[in-house]
Amino acid sequence: MQGFAQLLNQMLVEVYHNILRVEEEFLKNNNRINLSIREMHLIECVGMNKEEGKTVSEIAEYLKVARPSVTVAVNKLAKKGYLEKQGCRTDGRIVRVRLSREGRKVETYHRQYHMNMVRAIEAEFDAGEQEVLIRAIVKLNDFFKK
Numbered sequence: 001m002q003g004f005a006q007l008l009n010q011m012l013v014e015v016y017h018n019i020l021r022v023e024e025e026f027l028k029n030n031n032r033i034n035l036s037i038r039e040m041h042l043i044e045c046v047g048m049n050k051e052e053g054k055t056v057s058e059i060a061e062y063l064k065v066a067r068p069s070v071t072v073a074v075n076k077l078a079k080k081g082y083l084e085k086q087g088c089r090t091d092g093r094i095v096r097v098r099l100s101r102e103g104r105k106v107e108t109y110h111r112q113y114h115m116n117m118v119r120a121i122e123a124e125f126d127a128g129e130q131e132v133l134i135r136a137i138v139k140l141n142d143f144f145k146k
Contacts, residue, residue, distance in 0.1 A: 026113055033106055034080065040110055042073055043082055046097050047107035053086070053098035082106060 023037050035043070045062045046054050054062075060070040074097050077083040082103035088094035099107055125133060 022117070026110075030109075033109075035082070035106070039073065039077060039082075040106075042070070042077065043099065043103055043107050044110060046083060046103070047099055047111070050099065050104070053096040055094060055096060059097065077103070 020037065023040070027033055027035055027037065027040060033040075041063060042059060045059050048054070048062075056067055056070045056074060059074070060067045063070065074083055074085065078085055081100055084098050084100045084103075086096050086098065088096055122130065
């Protein structure tokens, strides 16, 4: 089993770095987008609730980072014009974060990029391989959630 463990470790590290590299290239190759990967993921998170937006706490929980870090990032992205902050009508202590018009454009472009990437990967596998791959990734993801 030593061989499996070593190969699995090597593949996990390599896949992780390749995903980051591909994401970085996506952002770098688009001159209109002035965002880091972390900023793009925050925009992606806020975009999941387009109409009502998300609170800083909800974003922090989803991204698994501290609330003060999210507050700093949200303020920075608001200055860049990607996010808007709005007080809750029913509870003045709550601030909702929503995508601005520019934020919606970038989020849509990023989502489309992901769909194109997933479709290209899907084409590499037959139906049986797709099923095995999904089951394996679900198990892997469940392991990392623990």
